[in-house]
Amino acid sequence: MQTITKPLDVLIIGAGLSGVGTACHIAREFPNKTIALIERRKTLGGTWDLFRYPGIRSDSDMASFGYGFKPWLSSKVLADGPAIRDYVIETAKEFKLYEKTHFGLQTQTANWSSEDKLWTLVTRNEDSGEEQVFTCRYLISCTGYFNHDYGYRPEFPGEENFKGQIIHPQQWPEDLDYSNKRVVVIGSGATAVTLLPAMAEKVSHITMLQRSPSYVFALPNKDKVSDALGKFLPGSVVFKLARGRNIAIQRALYISCRRWPNAMRKFLLSQVEKQIGPDIDMRHFTPKYMPWDERLCVVPDGDLFKALLSGKASIETDHIDRFTEKGILLKSGKELEADIIISATGLTLQMLGGMAISVDGEARPLNEQMVYKGLLIENIPNLAWVFGYTNAPWTLKADLAGRYLCRLFKHMEAEDKTVAMPVSAPGIALDVGIVDSLQSGYVQRAKDIMPRQGKQAPWQVTMHYGKDKAMLLKDAVADEALRMH
Template sequence: MATPHYDLIIIGAGLSGIGSACHIARTYPQKTLAILERRENMGGTWDLFRYPGIRSDSDMASFGYNFKPWYSDQVLAKGGDIRNYVEETAREFSLQDKVHYGLHITGADWSSKDQCWTVTATHEKTGETRRFTCNFLLNCAGYYNYDHGYRPRFEGEENFKGTIVHPQFWPEDLDYTGKKVVVIGSGATAITVVPAMAEKAGHVTMLQRSPSYIMAMPDTDKISIALNKILPKKLVFKLARKRNILFQRGLYLACMRWPNAMRKFMLRHMRRQAGPNVDMRHLTPDYNPWEQRLCAAPDGDFFKTLRSGAADMVTDHIDHFSEHGIVLKSGQTLDADIIVTATGLDVQLMGGLDLQLDGKSVDLPNKLTYKGIMLQDVPNYAWIFGYTNAPWTLKCDIGGRYICRLFDEMNKHGANVVRPVDRDGLETGTGMLDEFAPGYIVRAKDRMPRQGLSGPWKVTMHYGKDKKMLVEDPVDDGILQFEKPEATTTRDSRPMTATA
């Protein structure tokens, strides 16, 4: 059977993959495109996670696609609604037939001779090995392992007579009505699960080693609701998107510039929300705001649950599991029928792809990342890695636009190969996310590409700067190396033509 060849292959049919594909399909409708997705459904993260209360922790005006407004009064969307939004977008751009499902990508090898990528995948239902080739490869597989989350083993957990659940693999038939539940963790997942489960559970206890910052935010956009009465809804959406992006950026910069003042502000905020009966030891993190991502509580639902008594918080360390619950280092025992291990993600860059150049694996920790979207010396390859301090999808939007501009520039040069080259020898040991400190990132620092000290080699995590760099600045900056077709090339390497 002949190996199918495409101008472009996108790995992943989640928010990043579909969003990037929309930009490219609209600009280059004549090009051949395939989207390879491991799951049997579209949606990525929002198809995988099904735990109670699953939702975004960013407002949908800025988390949704800029080219497809999210018209809803609700600020934080539910997981199922986001999944439907991705599918609806794919239908609008006629992408649904371009997705190949059930494919676990095991490797991608660039051939200098053929000047193309060979992507190898296993069809998980049949075990069949499938291969595809392409001129350009765009990886939108996310940043964590879909096979398992971060799940430390606890002493004596085999003795526990109840049910242990990890949120990444939530059983559809789990009945927690009237049950005693302990949720281990203090991150965004725990802050979501606790109030959602408390609606039916007998009681929920959130067990944490250390507290997180939690911000109550409105679950309805009252400003947009009012403006919709007098302005066109597209304009209202644009205003909401700009307002929310500026607010998020302003909050982050304030935390970086005035950490002590913002810490006091956040602690006062949580005290007001939690009420006088909650011990502030459980709401006083040992780090400054935005050294880790803030947790969002729509309409303060987490704090309402604490005030009602349906849930409580315990800050301690686990000694061991017993038959009936958890014994803590302090000697306290937490009885439980169900234990939820909201202990985090296992970071896996690029879907665990074994990226090779002429059969030799690329050593990611020894490669610089270029404009946060390409890799040093790696030809015709890009990846979407979103923001840690803003909605992930903002990077997807400007990243997709940059890929189109990159194709335009390749056409101008008559080139079919492009790669960023570090001509100045910007050697540095700085990882691309060294300044971000949540556990799942710290555990994965040795797997991260590096960043330079300045210019396009430095990862800014700044939407405004990135937008200028990716959407406005010249593509040909003297760092990209454009290469024309070799006489020995066997694949069709004609430049792709954009539509106006």
């Protein structure tokens, strides 16, 4: 066992967009603090290094999905996975964080010692099997929300009879040749609507098979407004304007869907109808639920609709009866022949990267605690848990989290405090998870592993950028719920 004996001031788990962004804030505000990042993969980027399926891209515009302190200067609105990974790496190197990252380590356990006022984190090197132990004064989890080892894939009746390949996008084979193959993609979410147009040109035919439709919204993939402004304004100013504009538009869209669901449903469906015309049945794009009961699926430049209209792709709304040797037999009796079946059936949620948390040797399961200000965890000292938005770009919340932590650290230094732990008052807790309002299958399957929330601030999770901005950046750091000593 190798032990890193000198305690770090801050240890961050996860070196994706959230982890690197949080580290950048702290490194900039506290140049004398010792910081390290732990990353299970062999490079930076997290999600954007893990997923390698065709067309992998952001589903939020990069002006608001990227870092506020690191302008995304391309006029391309939705960026592909490799571009986002390069952006994360470039940012980390600018802030001298690449050399502070320990790669290839899977976190196992973390225990807080009240006597030592330190976290002890046990990790395992996945190549050698060797354990490495880190100690730190403050621990920050930026591990995202899903299991990186496997996605969610139901067992399909008769799948052992299928003679072709069955693939989950999370484990995409690097050498997969789908040229002139018949492909069926099972799913209707962001991954499915990305795969269909990305693969359509090469395949013989590709079909998206969905049990029920999602709301699909076409978005121009070139920011013409920023392009025009860029002719006479500095790039940093153009980026700031685009970021503010896009955040406002996203928020307005979400609020409108919640406030006027029937009107917004008509609007969203009319946009699709204009794109597909009379040749494609609108039932494939007419969900049974209201807008934003699940996330909207964004398609750049309407590429999904173009693929369908080209004849190289099609869409089926039906239930699977069973797999056959040749493909999939539907409940309607129709058989979809396939050489490759892609199960774009969602993620398996996981908190803290699967790490077990304890305080003085006593387990502190995350789902038994409430979340304070959407960031700190009840009854666990010196721990931050960065969880982004479900109704806006994930990194908007991560950015606020990093800035709040800098405020917290400054306050603790000024007050000569070393430990901060949220403690709730009796009667505050609700038996409600922080994302229970979303109806997406992968969320509902895992709602019991999520932290709980309370009836009121600071224990209520609003998923509201404006309210969070005020709470995390303007409200006083010290309050009766945050115990410091």
